[in-house]
Amino acid sequence: MSLPNTESFDENAEVVLEVENLVKHFPVKEGLVFKRQTGAVQAVDGVSFQLRRGETLGVVGESGCGKSTLAKLLMRLEEPDSGSIRFRGQDFLAMRGEALRHMRRKIQIIFQDPYTSLNPRMSVGDIVAEPFKLHPEAKPAQGVRKRVKELLDVVGLDPDHINRYPHQFSGGQRQRIGIARGLALNPDVIICDEPVSALDVSVQAQVMNLLKDLQNEFGMSYIFIAHDLSVVRHISDQLAVMYLGRLVELGTDDELYGAPSHPYTQALLSAVPVPDPTLRGDREEIVLKGDPPNPANPPSGCRFRTRCWKATDICVTHDPELTVRPGVTQEVACHHAEPNTRVLPQEV
Amino acid sequence: MTTTPPSTPPASGPGAFASSGPLLEVKDLHVEFRTKSGVAQAINGLNFSLEAGETLAILGESGSGKSVTAQTIMGILDMPPGHIAGGEIRYRGQDLLAMKPEQRRLLRGVNISMIFQDALSSLNPVLPVGWQIAEMFRVHQKMKRKAARERAIGLMKRVGIPAPEQRVGDYPHQFSGGMRQRIMIAMAIALEPDVLIADEPTTALDVTVQAQVMRLLKDLQTENNMGLILITHDLGVVADVADKIAVMYAGRVMEASDVYEIYAKPGHPYTKGLLESLPRLDSAETRLNAIPGLPPSLTDMPTGCPFSPRCPYATDLCRNELPELLPIVGQHTSACHYRDDIYHGRLQTPEEAQT
Numbered sequence: 001m002s003l004p005n006t007e008s009f010d011e012n013a014e015v016v017l018e019v020e021n022l023v024k025h026f027p028v029k030e031g032l033v034f035k036r037q038t039g040a041v042q043a044v045d046g047v048s049f050q051l052r053r054g055e056t057l058g059v060v061g062e063s064g065c066g067k068s069t070l071a072k073l074l075m076r077l078e079e080p081d082s083g084s085i086r087f088r089g090q091d092f093l094a095m096r097g098e099a100l101r102h103m104r105r106k107i108q109i110i111f112q113d114p115y116t117s118l119n120p121r122m123s124v125g126d127i128v129a130e131p132f133k134l135h136p137e138a139k140p141a142q143g144v145r146k147r148v149k150e151l152l153d154v155v156g157l158d159p160d161h162i163n164r165y166p167h168q169f170s171g172g173q174r175q176r177i178g179i180a181r182g183l184a185l186n187p188d189v190i191i192c193d194e195p196v197s198a199l200d201v202s203v204q205a206q207v208m209n210l211l212k213d214l215q216n217e218f219g220m221s222y223i224f225i226a227h228d229l230s231v232v233r234h235i236s237d238q239l240a241v242m243y244l245g246r247l248v249e250l251g252t253d254d255e256l257y258g259a260p261s262h263p264y265t266q267a268l269l270s271a272v273p274v275p276d277p278t279l280r281g282d283r284e285e286i287v288l289k290g291d292p293p294n295p296a297n298p299p300s301g302c303r304f305r306t307r308c309w310k311a312t313d314i315c316v317t318h319d320p321e322l323t324v325r326p327g328v329t330q331e332v333a334c335h336h337a338e339p340n341t342r343v344l345p346q347e348v
Numbered sequence: 349m350t351t352t353p354p355s356t357p358p359a360s361g362p363g364a365f366a367s368s369g370p371l372l373e374v375k376d377l378h379v380e381f382r383t384k385s386g387v388a389q390a391i392n393g394l395n396f397s398l399e400a401g402e403t404l405a406i407l408g409e410s411g412s413g414k415s416v417t418a419q420t421i422m423g424i425l426d427m428p429p430g431h432i433a434g435g436e437i438r439y440r441g442q443d444l445l446a447m448k449p450e451q452r453r454l455l456r457g458v459n460i461s462m463i464f465q466d467a468l469s470s471l472n473p474v475l476p477v478g479w480q481i482a483e484m485f486r487v488h489q490k491m492k493r494k495a496a497r498e499r500a501i502g503l504m505k506r507v508g509i510p511a512p513e514q515r516v517g518d519y520p521h522q523f524s525g526g527m528r529q530r531i532m533i534a535m536a537i538a539l540e541p542d543v544l545i546a547d548e549p550t551t552a553l554d555v556t557v558q559a560q561v562m563r564l565l566k567d568l569q570t571e572n573n574m575g576l577i578l579i580t581h582d583l584g585v586v587a588d589v590a591d592k593i594a595v596m597y598a599g600r601v602m603e604a605s606d607v608y609e610i611y612a613k614p615g616h617p618y619t620k621g622l623l624e625s626l627p628r629l630d631s632a633e634t635r636l637n638a639i640p641g642l643p644p645s646l647t648d649m650p651t652g653c654p655f656s657p658r659c660p661y662a663t664d665l666c667r668n669e670l671p672e673l674l675p676i677v678g679q680h681t682s683a684c685h686y687r688d689d690i691y692h693g694r695l696q697t698p699e700e701a702q703t
Contacts, residue, residue: 062554063525170642171410200409201581205625205638212634227554230584230629234636257629271559272629273584277607280588287563288556290510291524345630 022083045245058236112194114174125162172203251330259339270343377435388646408596461541465548467528478516526557598654605680615682
């Protein structure tokens with residue numbers, strides 16, 4: 001249904017990041033003096049994927065599905081309860097002290113809100129140079145200031161604005177500052193947590209293009225977290241759909257957008273409005289009932305069954321595994337997996 | 349989704365108003381903000397009209413003046429610093445801006461109502477939601493508490509809140525984002541207004557919930573034959589539900605038309621650029637055609653066309669002379685000196701002309 005990505009990554013490229021069965025539960029405590037644990041919010045529950053060099057993995061899901069917790073686990077800003085993260089074959093979770101500090105340089109993050117993720121009291125030059133303060137061994141030979149100017153130039157800002165403060169920039173420009181900071185230490189992986197969702201449409205396209213250009217130039221891998229399926233389509237090579245802490249569908253871009261097979265993926269795709277009024281009523285419309293259930297008390301069996309129109313008895317009793325199912329090439333966690341292209345805008 | 353054809357004006361409005369002309373009409377509206385660092389011209393000569401049962405989408409980026417438009421119509425603009433520098437807003441022929449505040453208060457919520465983007469900060473956190481919905485009946489219709497509560501339960505049921513009898517006493521924080529937005533909608537439609545203004549009603553919601561809320565709004569509109577003004581930045585939502593669209597930029601309408609026309613044949617470079625810069629579900633193109641540059645600062649407007657610094661087609665004429673909003677074909681209007689050429693796809697950028 002679509003042309004393959006022209007600037008696609010090399011499928012035999014080295015695996016940079018390998019995540020297996022990652023679990024993070026946040027305890028829910030009750031009681032004023034004697035706290036007892038009464039439950040756990042299952043924010044991330046058994047997530048596995050591989051990320052290759054130069055590849056972009058899109059992670060899509062609604063709020064509360066655990067995608068930002070996943071980002072924090074990958075940065076080791078939160079410690080997982082179990083599971084493994086291997087970075088270029090090394091066990092990232094076992095690292096301590098100097099080794100960990102060194103490794104942190106290799107995974108950087110770009111945040112959603114360019115208004116709160118930059119310190120208003122620091123000049124742009126100081127913000128972008130801060131990574132070098134934390135990692136003095138990575139200080140550029142040509143001098144920090146020169147390198148910062150170079151970085152500002154790379155992300156499309158005027159290097160002469162190095163002494164300005166964040167409030168003097170617009171939202172899109174601030175996001176560029178955040179990107180420059182993320183690039184400073186030449187990371188191998190950049191986690192982009194909703195990097196364009198706070199931006200206006202016309203500026204959003206500029207930032208998306210910048211991210212793509214930087215990847216082509218420096219060959220980094222991205223984990224691109226978003227809730228907007230049409231934004232993700234333009235940048236990702238692989239796509240993971242998350243629901244209540246679990247991956248429900250994982251495959252290449254073409255597989256997921258060409259033949260979405262999990263009912264939740266189909267519902268998400270069907271809910272994305274397409275900017276073409278002539279397509280009104282042409283697509284199958286799936287409007288899910290209700291809200292996602294409480295992650296502290298997920299339903300038995302399949303977590304999506306309470307909102308699913310295909311649910312049967314087996315969905316109540318058996319938790320579907322994320323695996324390749326008959327008739328489908330990508331991995332799907334559904335007993336009733338079946339491709340459905342009627343939710344997609346039809347080719348005119 | 350089914351579309352409601354713009355129907356004939358309702359036979360009877362609230363008795364006090366003679367129904368002549370459009371339901372709501374905005375003429376040459378000017379709004380500015382007088383601040384210490386200068387005068388920000390938020391709205392510079394805005395014109396549009398709305399009929400009963402019709403959905404008008406006002407599309408624009410942040411700072412384009414779309415929310416100020418909504419606040420001015422509702423009469424909830426902060427003044428000062430806001431200042432209405434000129435123009436008319438006519439509701440059933442009566443100029444709202446010429447009315448006394450007491451008169452306007454009688455219209456607000458009863459005839460013209462509004463839904464805000466952020467339901468959590470728009471609801472009172474220390475009062476039960478049922479109380480807040482019932483307040484509409486108690487204040488405007490002097491209804492007794494018990495009867496008002498019954499009506500509130502009925503409304504909660506209508507907007508799709510499960511088990512309203514049990515939840516009528518719950519507080520806003522006990523509801524999810526989508527449910528809170530439904531409560532806001534219940535309050536807005538409580539007194540069956542003729543005009544409903546929805547300011548980014550689904551922006552803070554997840555896509556699956558967004559679809560539910562938009563469908564609810566559309567159903568309610570059909571049921572009550574309301575005129576709906578949908579303020580949004582989302583070209584996708586507009587394509588799904590609107591009848592007419594007005595594209596705003598720097599406080600002006602750049603292009604206005606029937607929704608089918610504008611997507612197929614945009615008559616303004618800004619609209620064209622927006623449509624081309626949009627990431628689309630049905631295209632895997634890696635590069636997006638971004639519009640270069642940034643919207644102008646409202647305190648320091650460029651001379652001539654406000655879009656000219658970002659426009660690939662701009663000429664000296666554009667930089668010096670402000671284009672008026674003039675018709676291209678029928679109801680399709682555009683504020684571009686080269687509106688006909690853009691519309692027919694005859695215009696080339698300097699780079700295109702060279703190659």
